Amino acid sequence: MTAATPPAASLDALARLLHGRRTAVLAGAGISTESGIPDYRGPTTRHVERRPVQYDDFVRDAEARRRYWARATRGWARVADAQPNDGHRALARLEAAGAVSGVVTQNVDGLHRRAGSRRVVELHGTLADVACLACGHLWPRADVQAQAEARNPGWLDAVLPGGAAAPDGDAELEAAAVARFEPPACPSCGGALKPDVVFFGESVPKPRVATARAIVSDADALLVVGSSLTVYSGYRFVRQAEAEGTPVAIVTLGQTRGHRHAAVALDARLGDVLPALADALCGGGAEPAETSPPDTATPPSGNGGNGAG
Numbered sequence: 001m002t003a004a005t006p007p008a009a010s011l012d013a014l015a016r017l018l019h020g021r022r023t024a025v026l027a028g029a030g031i032s033t034e035s036g037i038p039d040y041r042g043p044t045t046r047h048v049e050r051r052p053v054q055y056d057d058f059v060r061d062a063e064a065r066r067r068y069w070a071r072a073t074r075g076w077a078r079v080a081d082a083q084p085n086d087g088h089r090a091l092a093r094l095e096a097a098g099a100v101s102g103v104v105t106q107n108v109d110g111l112h113r114r115a116g117s118r119r120v121v122e123l124h125g126t127l128a129d130v131a132c133l134a135c136g137h138l139w140p141r142a143d144v145q146a147q148a149e150a151r152n153p154g155w156l157d158a159v160l161p162g163g164a165a166a167p168d169g170d171a172e173l174e175a176a177a178v179a180r181f182e183p184p185a186c187p188s189c190g191g192a193l194k195p196d197v198v199f200f201g202e203s204v205p206k207p208r209v210a211t212a213r214a215i216v217s218d219a220d221a222l223l224v225v226g227s228s229l230t231v232y233s234g235y236r237f238v239r240q241a242e243a244e245g246t247p248v249a250i251v252t253l254g255q256t257r258g259h260r261h262a263a264v265a266l267d268a269r270l271g272d273v274l275p276a277l278a279d280a281l282c283g284g285g286a287e288p289a290e291t292s293p294p295d296t297a298t299p300p301s302g303n304g305g306n307g308a309g
Contacts, residue, residue: 011273013264015280017221017249022101024219025091026237028227030252032109034085034271036078055202058194059133062183065192070181072195073148074159075171076141079108079127084115087225090274092116097282102215106227106234108197121212123204123233125197134191144193148184155181204233216240224250225270229257 029037057064092115094100102119103112108127112120130144131137149156159177184193198204216222222241229235238258241248250256250265251273259265266273 010264010266010268011276011280014249014251014266014273014277017247017264018099018223018277019281021220021247022218023094023099023221023223024216024237024241025100025103026216026222026224026227026234027091027103027105027107027112028225028229028234028252029107030226030228031085031087031270032082032107032111032226034087034269035082035109035111037082037109052200055199058199059192062192065194066181066183067178069148069183069193070178071170071173073145073152073156073181074173076145078171080142080145082109082111084111085271087270087274088112088115088117090278091225092118093278093282094274095119097278099278099281100223101219104212104215104234104237106231108195119215121208121215123198123208123212125195127195127197129196130193131196132186132189132191133194135186135189137186137188138196139187139193141195143187144184147187151182151184152180198233212237213240216246217244219246222246222248224248224252224256224258224262225274226252227256228252228254 053064053068058068088111091100091103091112095103095117100117102121103117104121104123105112106123108122108124110126110128128141130139130141132139155177159173185191186193216237217240222237224234224238227234229238235257238248238261242261247263248258248261250258250262251268251270253267253269255267256265
């Protein structure tokens with residue numbers, strides 16, 4: 001389902017609010033749906049019962065780690081192959097023109113940086129890196145994927161193309177496929193591996209929150225794009241902006257928890273609104289260069305996401 005390009009009056013109201021203001025951006029999973037990455041709560045989301053892995057379960061339970069890594073190994077290609085869309089590129093263009101002062105993203109896919117955004121706080125971490133729970137070493141996700149496939153010869157071919165895609169590089173799998181999967185291990189010490197993202201039940205690191213808060217405090221406006229604001233880790237920045245007297249604008253499909261705080265709210269596709277906004281605020285300036293990821297992708301989170309489904 002695709003929303004029509006919003007009427008000029010709506011774009012005008014948004015442009016008038018943000019004109020001459022250094023704007024902080026809070027981005028949710030909805031900005032990446034146009035790159036083919038499913039979100040959690042959007043109006044086009046296929047609603048199924050999900051059992052996201054909780055942080056404590058992942059750390060303590062080998063079977064929980066097996067389930068996560070089986071599903072993530074199956075789902076990784078969708079994140080690795082995803083490309084920035086017009087919405088990502090428009091935000092990078094706005095930053096290059098000085099209209100956007102920084103992006104606080106709830107996503108783990110790395111598409112903001114790949115589109116050319118430079119001041120990015122990856123609130124929920126990055127799928128591009130994997131940490132050893134024992135020795136703390138960080139490994140590139142592409143290397144961990146290669147190890148997982150080597151440990152499970154023929155397994156990935158057996159589960160493809162079955163399994164619906166889910167948010168944050170997750171995929172739905174039959175229990176039998178999970179049961180025969182051998183999870184990857186730390187190449188250095190053999191310890192358990194965890195993606196460098198914030199799981200459900202895990203706290204966002206305080207220094208990261210402080211950096212995100214500073215971006216919002218230093219801005220003259222807050223623009224929320226593609227977030228339902230259901231999760232407090234994002235909603236707190238809307239409350240912060242309101243408390244500091246900073247106007248809030250929201251562009252997303254459907255209603256959000258933050259609509260009552262917004263001076264302007266548009267129910268529209270980001271791929272339509274954000275390029276038009278960049279045209280209005282920046283004119284016809286040059287596009288920022290997209291960056292090439294190492295190996296297959298440069299991902300940084302989801303909606304409190306853990307890719308576990």
